[in-house]
Amino acid sequence: MAQITIRNLRKEFGAFTAVQSSSFTVEDGEFFMLLGPSGCGKTTTLRMMAGLELPTSGEIFIDGEEVGMKPASQRDIAFVFQMFALYPHMNVRRNIAYPLISQRVPRSEVKTRVEEVARILKIEAILDKPVGGLSGGDRQRVALGRAIVRRPKAFFMDEPLGALDAEFREHMAEELRALHDRIGATTVYVTHDQLEAMQMGDKIVVMNHGVVEQFGLPQQIYDWPASRFVADFIGSPPMNFLEFDGVIGVGGDHVVLDGQRISVPVHRQGAEGRLTLGVRPEHVRFSDQSLYRGRVVATEYLGTTQIVTLATQNGTIKARISSADRVLKDETVGLELNSRTLTIFAAEHGRALLSEANEGVLRG
Numbered sequence: 150m151a152q153i154t155i156r157n158l159r160k161e162f163g164a165f166t167a168v169q170s171s172s173f174t175v176e177d178g179e180f181f182m183l184l185g186p187s188g189c190g191k192t193t194t195l196r197m198m199a200g201l202e203l204p205t206s207g208e209i210f211i212d213g214e215e216v217g218m219k220p221a222s223q224r225d226i227a228f229v230f231q232m233f234a235l236y237p238h239m240n241v242r243r244n245i246a247y248p249l250i251s252q253r254v255p256r257s258e259v260k261t262r263v264e265e266v267a268r269i270l271k272i273e274a275i276l277d278k279p280v281g282g283l284s285g286g287d288r289q290r291v292a293l294g295r296a297i298v299r300r301p302k303a304f305f306m307d308e309p310l311g312a313l314d315a316e317f318r319e320h321m322a323e324e325l326r327a328l329h330d331r332i333g334a335t336t337v338y339v340t341h342d343q344l345e346a347m348q349m350g351d352k353i354v355v356m357n358h359g360v361v362e363q364f365g366l367p368q369q370i371y372d373w374p375a376s377r378f379v380a381d382f383i384g385s386p387p388m389n390f391l392e393f394d395g396v397i398g399v400g401g402d403h404v405v406l407d408g409q410r411i412s413v414p415v416h417r418q419g420a421e422g423r424l425t426l427g428v429r430p431e432h433v434r435f436s437d438q439s440l441y442r443g444r445v446v447a448t449e450y451l452g453t454t455q456i457v458t459l460a461t462q463n464g465t466i467k468a469r470i471s472s473a474d475r476v477l478k479d480e481t482v483g484l485e486l487n488s489r490t491l492t493i494f495a496a497e498h499g500r501a502l503l504s505e506a507n508e509g510v511l512r513g
Contacts, residue, residue, distance in 0.1 A: 151177060151211050151212035151213075151302040151303055151335055152174065152175065152176055152177045152210075152211075152212065152213070152335070153174070153175040153181075153198065153209070153210065153211050153303060153335065153337065154174045154175075154208075154209075154210040155171055155172055155173050155174070155194075155198070155207070155208075155209060155210075156172050156207055156208040156209075156210075157170045157171070157172055157206065157207040157208070158170070158171045158172070158194065158197060158204055158206075158207035158208070158209065159171075159204060159205045159206045159207050160190075160193050160194075160197060160202065160204055160205050160359075161205045166359055167190050167193045167359050168190040168193050168194050168197070168204075168359045169190075169358075169359040169360050170207070170360075171190075171194060171207075171354075171356075171359075171360075171361045172361070173354050173361060173364045175303075175335060175337055175352070176335075176352075177335055178333050178334070178335055179335060179336070179351045179352055180326065180329050180334075180336045180338065180349055180350055180351045181335075181336065181337045181338065181350065181351065181352050181353075181354070182338050182339075182340060182345075182346040182349065182350035182352070182353045182354065183195060183337065183338070183339045183340070183354050183356065184340055184341070184343060184346040184350075184353050184354065184355050184356070184382075185341065185355060185356035185357055185362075185382075186341055186357070186382070187341060188358075189356040189357050189358060189359065190356050190358070190359035190360075191339045191341075191354075191356050192307055192308075192339055193359075194356070195305055195307055195337060195339050196307075197209065197217075198211075198226075198305060198337060199221055199224065199226055199228050199305045200216065200219060200220050200221030200222075200223070200224050200226075201221055201228070203217070203218060204217055211224055211225070211226070211302060211303065212302055224302075225301050225302045225303075226301050226302060226303045226304070226305055227295075227296035227297070227299055227301040227303075227304050227305070228296070228304075228305045228306075228307070229292055229293060229296050229304065229305070229306040229307070229309045230292070230307055230309070231307055231308045231309060231311045234292065235280045235288060235291060235292060235295075236280070237279075237280060237281055239279075239280065240276070240277055240278060240279050240280065241272065241275050241276050241277070241278055241279075241280060241283070241291050241294075242263055242276040242277060244280055244291055244294075244295055245263050245266060245267070245276075245291060245294040245295050245298050246259050246263045246298070247295065248295060248298060248299045249262060249263075249298060249299070252299075262298050263276070263294075263298060264276075266294045266297050266298045267294065269294075269297070269328065269331065269332070270290045270293060270294050270297075270328070271290075272287065272290050272291065272294065275287060285314075285317070286317055286320075286321060289309060289310070289321060292309070293309075293325075293328070297328075297332065302335065303334070303335040303336070303337065304334050304335070304336045304337070305336075305337050306336065306337070306338045306339065307339045308339055308340055308341070309325075309338075310322060310325075310345070318345070322345055322348055322349055323348075325349065326348070326349045338350070343382060343383050343384075343385075344385070346367070347367045347371070347383075350367055351366075352364070352365065352366060352367075353365065353366075353367055353370055355370060355378075355379050355382065355383070357378050357382075362375060362376050362378055362379050363375040363376065363379045370383055371383055371384065372490065373492065373501070374388065374427070374492060374501060375500065375501050376494070376499050376500050376501060377390065377425065377427070377494045377499035377500075377501075378499060380427050380492065380494075380501075384429060384430075386430050386456060386467045386469075388427045388428065388429055388430075388492075389427065389428050389429070389430060389433070389464075389465075389466045389467055390425050390426070390427055390464065390494075391406065391425065391426040391427075391428070391461065391463035391464055391466065392423065392424075392425055392463055392464055392496065393406060393423075393424055393425075393426065393463050394422065394423055394424070395421070395424050396420075396421040397413075397420050397421070397424065397493055397502060404424075404426060404493070406426070406441050406462075406463060408440045408441075409439055409440040409441035411426075411441070411486055411488065411491070412488035412491075413426075413488060413491045413493060414488075414489065414491065420493070420495050420502055422496070422497070423496035423497070424493055424494070424495065424496055425493070425494040425495075425496050425499075426463075426486075426491060426492075426493055426494075427491065427492040427493070427494060427501075428466075428486050428487070428490065428491050428492075429490060430456065430467045430468055430469040431469040432486065432487035432490045432491075433466060433467070433468035433469070433470075433484055433485070433486060433487075434468070434470070434484070434485045434486075434487070435468070435470065435474070435482045435483065435484065435485070436483045436484070436485035437483055438483060438485075439483030439484055439485045440483070441461070441483065441484050441485075441486075442461070442481050442482065442483055442484065443459030443460060443461045443466060443481070443482060443484050444459060444460045444461075444479060444480070444481050445457060445458075445459055445476055445477065445478055445479060445480045445481075445482065446458045446459060446460050446465070446478070447478070448476055448478070450472060451472070452472065453471070453472055454469050454470065454471060454472055455469075455470060455471070455472045455474075455476070456468070456469055457469075457470060457476050459482070459484070461484070466484070468484070
């Protein structure tokens with residue numbers, strides 16, 4: 150397996166720039182997620198890493214070797230597509246074996262490696278079946294088997310679970326992660342599903358309009374979003390945003406909303422004017438002692454928890470609280486925000502202000 154390094158990667162299609170100066174590193178053995186909405190540049194980035202697209206500029210290193218201008222056949226990688234791309238006239242065994250046969254691997258070794266992969270993927274019983282009659286999950290396993298059997302330096306996967314139904318996607322996500330751990334692979338995985346990325350990834354790159362918005366551990370990205378886009382894209386429901394006019398001085402440690410002094414992490418960056426305070430729904434609590442008030446607009450029952458939507462003078466806010474708590478529509482309640490988890494964004498450009506707690510994350 151191998152470390153993969155991307156430096157200032159850029160891709161232009163005529164006047165359109167699909168990827169803008171992206172830089173990040175995939176460590177050896179990591180399960181690495183490229184996450185973002187449709188059209189953000191994540192698939193184009195993956196295709197350049199795989200050699201299916203040539204970059205306009207920038208560098209791609211796989212296992213220390215610069216491969217930016219080399220074709221896919223010279224990069225020792227395996228690519229798994231969303232639509233399986235199996236050979237319909239071959240059975241499962243022949244589909245998995247085909248990459249080895251094309252490399253003229255001895256027949257005895259082909260047989261051994263195909264059966265080894267079948268055991269890993271638990272598809273020994275269907276090796277001699279035609280692929281046409283297989284379920285979506287089994288076809289995806291066969292596609293994975295064809296990639297694994299080559300023992301490449303890295304696996305690249307472009308939304309491989311996108312064609313499966315929701316319940317089976319979750320099951321296959323667990324299997325994919327377990328498979329990755331068993332074989333110690335370096336895996337780069339493209340998805341638009343933030344839950345899938347948080348569930349499976351060791352590291353996540355969040356992209357938007359061809360730009361890397363943030364790069365880090367799932368918990369870092371969730372707890373300390375580098376921009377308003379990341380805060381809104383990650384989380385269900387997403388982060389709340391409360392707009393206000395104020396001043397955060399260098400070292401300033403609080404804001405005032407509706408007469409309530411609310412502590413925030415100590416900032417090393419100052420800002421003034423239109424600001425946005427971000428808080429996750431699970432970090433909003435009801436408190437009779439708080440001067441900051443909200444009116445209950447709606448409730449959504451989710452089993453053990455409920456999502457309460459409230460109207461405040463700074464905008465709508467959602468709170469995730471226990472379903473055992475009784476809440477009445479149009480009731481006005483005090484709101485307490487967990488000061489350790491708040492993020493301040495500059496409204497002008499949507500970037501988070503740098504704080505002691507998230508300094509390393511935002512710069513990474």
